[in-house]
Amino acid sequence: MHIPDGFLDAKTAMATAGLAAGGLAIALRQVRRQLPRRKIPLLGLAAAFVFAAQMLNFPVAGGTSGHFVGGVLTAVLLGPSAAVVVLASVLIVQCFLFADGGVTALGANVFNMGLIGGVVGYAIYRLVRRVSPGTRGVVMAAAFAAWCSTVLAAIVCAGELALSGTVAWPVAFPAMANVHMLIGIGEGVITALVIVAIARARPELLEQSVGEHADPGFGTVLVFGLVISFGLALFVAPFACSWPDGLDKVAKTLGFEHRAAGQPLLHSPIPVYQLPGVSSAAVATALAGAIGTVVVFALAFLLARLLVPGPAADRN
Amino acid sequence: MRHDFLDRYSRIDSPIHRLPAGTKLAIAVAIVLATALTPISVPVYFGVLGIFLVIVAVASRISPLFLAKRLILLEPFVLGVAGLALLQPNGGRVFAMIVIKSTLCLFTMILLSNTTPFAAVVSVLRRIHFPDLLTTTLALMVRYLSVLVDEAERMHRARASRTFVRNRRRLWKTLGTVIGQLFVRSTERAERIHAAMCSRGWK
Numbered sequence: 001m002h003i004p005d006g007f008l009d010a011k012t013a014m015a016t017a018g019l020a021a022g023g024l025a026i027a028l029r030q031v032r033r034q035l036p037r038r039k040i041p042l043l044g045l046a047a048a049f050v051f052a053a054q055m056l057n058f059p060v061a062g063g064t065s066g067h068f069v070g071g072v073l074t075a076v077l078l079g080p081s082a083a084v085v086v087l088a089s090v091l092i093v094q095c096f097l098f099a100d101g102g103v104t105a106l107g108a109n110v111f112n113m114g115l116i117g118g119v120v121g122y123a124i125y126r127l128v129r130r131v132s133p134g135t136r137g138v139v140m141a142a143a144f145a146a147w148c149s150t151v152l153a154a155i156v157c158a159g160e161l162a163l164s165g166t167v168a169w170p171v172a173f174p175a176m177a178n179v180h181m182l183i184g185i186g187e188g189v190i191t192a193l194v195i196v197a198i199a200r201a202r203p204e205l206l207e208q209s210v211g212e213h214a215d216p217g218f219g220t221v222l223v224f225g226l227v228i229s230f231g232l233a234l235f236v237a238p239f240a241c242s243w244p245d246g247l248d249k250v251a252k253t254l255g256f257e258h259r260a261a262g263q264p265l266l267h268s269p270i271p272v273y274q275l276p277g278v279s280s281a282a283v284a285t286a287l288a289g290a291i292g293t294v295v296v297f298a299l300a301f302l303l304a305r306l307l308v309p310g311p312a313a314d315r316n
Numbered sequence: 317m318r319h320d321f322l323d324r325y326s327r328i329d330s331p332i333h334r335l336p337a338g339t340k341l342a343i344a345v346a347i348v349l350a351t352a353l354t355p356i357s358v359p360v361y362f363g364v365l366g367i368f369l370v371i372v373a374v375a376s377r378i379s380p381l382f383l384a385k386r387l388i389l390l391e392p393f394v395l396g397v398a399g400l401a402l403l404q405p406n407g408g409r410v411f412a413m414i415v416i417k418s419t420l421c422l423f424t425m426i427l428l429s430n431t432t433p434f435a436a437v438v439s440v441l442r443r444i445h446f447p448d449l450l451t452t453t454l455a456l457m458v459r460y461l462s463v464l465v466d467e468a469e470r471m472h473r474a475r476a477s478r479t480f481v482r483n484r485r486r487l488w489k490t491l492g493t494v495i496g497q498l499f500v501r502s503t504e505r506a507e508r509i510h511a512a513m514c515s516r517g518w519k
Contacts (some may be wrong), residue, residue, distance in 0.1 A: 004394045005352040005425075006406065006417030013353055028447050040449070041513065042506040044456020045464075049502040051457070052464040053495045057470075068495070089453045097323055097434050097458070099390055099425035103345055104352040166414065167400045172422070175400050193492020194499070203501050 001069075001157055001180070002094065005102030009164040015234055016160060017107030020088075023115045023227045027084035030220050035082060046078055046091040054090075060220045068190045071117020071153075072146040076125060076195065077206075078140070081220070083118035104282055108160050111231055113115040119224050121149030132304075135199050140304035143192040147184040151289065154180035159235030169239040174285040180293050188300060196307045260289070325378040325430040332376035332427075337436035338443070344428040348421045362416055369423050376431050386426050387419070394418040434458045460505070468498055 008016070031043070050070045075083035086109045094100040101109045128141035158172035201207050326333075332340075351365065373383055394415060401449040438455045442448075471494050479486070 002393060003397070004390075004418045005421030006349055006394075006414050007397060008352070009355070010353040024450075025447075026450050032449055038510050039506075040452065040502060041455045041456055041509040043449070045460055045502040045506040045509070046387075047453055047457035048460045048464045049499055051461055053470050053498060055465065056491060084451060085450065089450065089457050092454060093434070093457060093461075096425070096437055097429050099386070099422050100393070101428060102352065102421060103348045103425065104421075120319060123320065161397070161400075166410065167397075170402045171400055171403045175403075189488060190495065192490055193489060194496045196497025197493040198499060201496060202503075205500065205503060 001112060001153060002091075003105035003112075003157065003160070005104050007102070007164065008105050008108060009166075012160050012164045012235075013104045013107065015107075016105075016111050016231075019231045019234075020107040020110035020115065023084060023224065024088050024110065026220060026223050027081040027088075027118075030081035031085055034079075042078070043082060043089075046074060046082070047086045047093070050074060050086060050090050051093065054178060068187055069113060069117060069150065069190075071113055072121035072125060072142055072149055073153035073191045073194055075118045075122035076142050076191075077198075077215070080119045080122040080224070080305075081278040084114045085116055085124065087114035108157070112157050112160075114155040115224075115228055115231070116156060117149045120228060121145045121154060130140060132301075133207075134308075135196075136304045136308040138199075139192045139195050139308055140300045142195050143188040143303055144300040145296055147181075147188040147300070148293070150184035150187045151177060151180050151292075156231065156235050159239060163235055168210050168280055173239065177285045177289055181289065185296070188296065189303065192300070192303050193308060197213050199308075210240055226300070294311075323429050323434065325376070325382065326433045328377060330375060330377040330431075332372060332431045335375050335431075337432045338440045340428060341440055347424050350449060351417055351424075352393065362420065365420055368421065371425055373419050373423075378427075378429065378430050383423075383426060383430075386430075387423060387502050390422055390426075391419070394422065403457060456509070460509075463505075464498065467501060468494065471497060 035043075053068060053070055056068070071083065071087055074086050078086065083307045091101060091106065091109050091113065095103060095106050095109075122145070125141045125145035128144055129137050131137070132140055154176040155173065158167075158169065158176040161172045161176075162169035195206065333358075347365065351362075373380070398411050398414045398418070401407045401414060435455065435458065438451055438458070441454070442451050475490055475494065479490070
């Protein structure tokens with residue numbers, strides 16, 4: 001999902017750079033205020049850890065392999081602000097040392113993977129944690145949040161590409177969202193497995209990190225929320241607003257196929273999630289995404305039950 | 317593993333390597349900004365830039381084979397996203413444009429990273445008053461990157477020598493355990509580093 005140079009135009013690059021810089025500034029301020037000084041080296045090591053972990057591939061169906069991004073994992077282990085700093089560092093190093101991800105797209109990449117992965121992922125994690133307590137809850141919430149943040153980051157990425165005029169929204173959105181709905185499953189499973197492994201090896205590490213960032217503070221939540229919703233409003237909302245219009249078109253297509261034939265509707269290039277009877281790829285993807293969210297929530301619940309033994313064993 | 321597996325040629329000697337890091341960083345960023353952000357469609361510009369980059373590459377005495385390999389390694393990401401542009405009307409022009417622009421930017425950054433050690437980039441960032449916390453994190457990250465990659469490699473080798481069957485379900489579970497272990501070890505190493513930094517007078 002690393003956007004290379006040449007894919008974003010000047011306005012999108014500047015908007016994303018501004019948002020990413022703002023988000024990073026808040027994260028840095030928050031970390032400086034809350035993180036004990038003895039933990040500052042941990043930020044660098046965690047960044048190196050994320051980079052090294054990203055080099056370990058896992059097999060995805062069809063001979064290809066994906067790798068793990070680790071936004072939600074970092075946020076669960078270190079807290080959202082530290083996660084933003086860590087992920088931004090990883091992206092900066094990947095950009096300047098490895099030429100992976102463009103310089104002009106650095107802002108977009110930090111926004112998509114750092115802020116969406118770290119902060120929105122963490123917010124989803126906290127919401128789900130409220131429903132289910134214990135280690136099992138941590139595993140389930142992290143897996144679900146990892147999937148959601150992967151898909152959301154892909155959607156925002158599609159929005160940025162569309163806003164730049166590089167790839168039109170009806171093409172970019174279904175392609176990015178569909179692929180990342182699959183990749184997100186891998187991300188969720190790996191996140192869950194890693195958390196279980198850490199809980200088994202050093203349970204106090206997990207408990208300490210889960211308890212430590214109990215309250216990020218109202219101001220921080222507010223500013224983070226503002227930055228992210230501004231980004232979503234900028235990159236996704238202009239296109240999402242046309243969804244009712246898309247539905248309208250679908251109704252027309254279903255009702256008067258012969259008349260609607262004059263209006264070319266773009267079809268999904270990857271019709272994995274195409275629902276029968278719905279011909280607009282974007283609408284189908286949105287619907288599939290909504291259904292997928294519910295399914296993945298159930299899967300995360302099952303995964304947590306499978307990986308973590310019952311609450312009785314949990315207490316020892 | 318070699319400690320400089322990412323920027324193998326960044327410490328050799330050449331006229332390009334001897335230029336100050338700040339200058340190289342500024343030029344590279346300027347080239348990337350001009351190429352990626354301005355809607356230039358003059359073939360002359362791309363041609364001139366391409367020739368300039370090739371001259372720099374030759375002057376920097378980096379193995380052409382290495383540069384080509386690095387470029388081929390990174391090009392699939394570009395082609396993958398650019399391929400989406402082909403699916404829309406008038407996509408061919410957009411596709412060609414993006415691929416040319418991205419490849420030139422990619423080549424610029426590969427040259428930068430292999431002529432300038434990252435530590436020098438971090439010190440430039442320090443000089444232009446990047447947030448201290450971020451530069452410290454970047455410096456530590458780059459210093460310990462190869463250590464952690466080595467650690468991951470050792471764990472991988474240990475695992476490979478003990479399991480004879482590659483079972484799919486097992487594979488995922490082992491990967492989770494390896495990454496989890498890697499995190500635990502990073503945390504422990506961070507504690508040791510902190511103690512070492514304190515004993516050397518880090519406030």
